[in-house]
Amino acid sequence: MKSKEKLALVLAIVPLLLLTMSGMTLSHWDDDVKVEGSISMGTFDVQMSLEDFYDNETSLDVGHISASLADWNDGDDVDGGVNDSLIITMSNVYPGYEGCVVFNIDNNGTIPAETNETMITLTGSSTFDWDTYGEYVIAELYYLGGGTPLLLAHLDNGSLVYDYDFTTDPQGLLTLDVGESQWFQLCIGLTQDPNAPEAMMDTSMEFSLVLTWIQAVP
Amino acid sequence: MNNKYAIVALLGILAVLALTMTGPGLTVSHWNDQVKIEGSMSTGSLEWDITPTGLSWNTNTVMHFDAGVRASGDGPGQTGIIGINLVNAYPNGYGAYVFQVRNEGTIPVHVTFWFETGTGCAGNLADYILINPVFDAPFYNGEFDLLNYSIASIQDGWTSPYTRPLSWWLNNVNSMSTAMSLESNMESGTVLYTNTTSTTIMQYDTDNILMPGEKTIIFVWIGISDELQQHEEYMGESCGDAYNPAFYIHYYAVQALP
Incomplete structure (x- = not known):
């Protein structure tokens, strides 16, 4: 070379x-940097609590009303739907008799909840002749949190009629902050009508009122 | 391609991707919870009846009663009628007829009675019929005692003592051997109707309530005034059944208010 x-x-x-x-x-000569994060989920849990139930009998004691809380899993309740259902049973009801149940809807989760009127559904039993007897049935939902009872909705010939303006929601009923409770009263009975048909005797009717709450949007 | 345009396009794609991913994410990520109220309501029934007991008492055995239900009225909006004939009646003849009221439904009732006299001879015989309904069983120390109960209000000819033990009435009037309420909720009262006319309907509206399952006995005192003796036109044979004057009890029940 x-x-x-x-x-x-x-x-x-x-x-x-x-x-x-x-x-x-x-x-x-290198160096590593890392970001470690942890996310803990909140809980979304709307429940009911029972305050009281009573009827309008003063001298008589033949009609009966009872109310109790029950669990109801609507499909994805991680807690099994604890206290998500309020069961009301009325027996030996007659024209003029009315029973009321006072209850709360509570936000027991860690996330605010909200609803609207489209998420309130009422279902009546199909075996009850609402067309014929519906006018004799009283059902009224009140909000009690404002001092004097405020009529929110009532049953008119078997159909749910809103008396409260859910669009503007002046009482803020459609939102439930964390830990907040809303106080309601539901009264059910028969009108004191001498023309109440005899065929209403020994009949029964059932109804189901479902309120769906969703998490509030951030 | 201009770099500026490339960056804008890239940002656009990222935005679309972000929205595409966020969209379903929003729907799914909304937690929800439902609460519901389940209610059931069953109604009661209004059922009751009034039945003649077939028992009566009168001042002697000559006059007696022939009673029966003319129209049943055991439901809401119905009026029942019990017809009572005073057979072989005569002036100053009196008696008590007994009938029973039972609430067989599940709702308390108010019972209202109308007493109507039938048309007697010439239509005026009713003027001399005396009617005295007593809405309570006259018991003293467990004994049924018309004499002591009624002595203050009844007239001559009404004072024959008639005493039976309570057990007898339980077994015979009500055909029951078990204890039940003979202590009526109906207000005891003495209402004496006189000088009635055949067109007048007298009403006795009980203020009190007959509770479900309760029974009571109503005594109706009926007689012919001795004033009739002064009107022999009503006592002649031409009057036909003038000696058997008819008497009607109309009854009607409504549910009690809560």
């Missing part, structure tokens, strides 16, 4: 070696 060729080889290898050694050295 000629000296020029040797020199060229050396010039090619040395920088390569230097670069290699330099690179090895640099690769030891």
Whole structure:
């Protein structure tokens, strides 16, 4: 090998070696940074609580009303739907008799809840002749949190009629902050009507009122 | 392509992707919870009846009663009629007829009575019929005692003592051997109707209530005034059944208010 060729080889290898050694050295100078996060989910849980139930009998004691809380899993309740249902049973009802149940809807979760009137559904038993007897049935839902009872909705010939302006919601009933409760009263009975048909005797009717609450949008 | 346009396009794609992913995320991520009220209501029934017991008492065995239900009225809006004939009646002849009221439904009732005299001879015989309904059983120390109970209000000819033990009435009037309420909720009263006319309907509206399952006995005192003796035109044979004057009890029940 000629000296020029040797020199060229050396010039090619040395920088390569230097670069290699330099690179090895640099690769030891590194540092890692990381972001560790944890997310704990809140809970969304609207429940009911029972305050009282009573009827309008003063001298008599033949009609009966009872109310109790029950669990109801609407499909995805992680807690099994604890206290998500209020059961009202009325027996030996007669014209003029009216029973009322006072209850709360409570936000027991950690996230605000909201609803609207489209998420309130009323279902009556199909076996009851609402067309004929519906006018004799009283059902009134009141809000009690404002001092004097405020009529929110009532049953008119078997159909739910809203007396409260749910669009503007002046009482703020459609939202439930965390830990907040709303106080309601539901009264059910028969009108004192001498023309109430005899065929209403020994009959029964059932109804189901479902309120769906969703988490409030941030 | 201009770099500026490339960046804008890239941002647009990212935005669309973000919205596409966020959209279903919003729907799914909305937690919800439902509460419901389940109610059931069953109604009671209004059922009652009034039945003649077939028992009566009169001043002697000559005059007696012939009673029967003319129209049943055991439901709401119905009026029943019990017809009572005083057979072989005569002036100053009196007696008591007994009938029973039972609430067989599940709702308390008010019972209202109308007493109407039938048309007797010439239509005026009713003027001399005396009617005295007593809405309570006259018991003294467990004994049924018409004499002591009624002596203050009844007239001559009504004072024959008639005493039976309570058990007798339980077994005979009500055909029951078990204890039941003979202590009527109906207000005891003495209402004496005289000088009625055949066109007048007298009403006695009980203020009190007959509770479900309760029974009571009503005594109706009926007689012919001795003033009739002064009107022999009503006593002649031409009057036909003038000696058997008819007397009607109309009854009607409404549910009690809560």
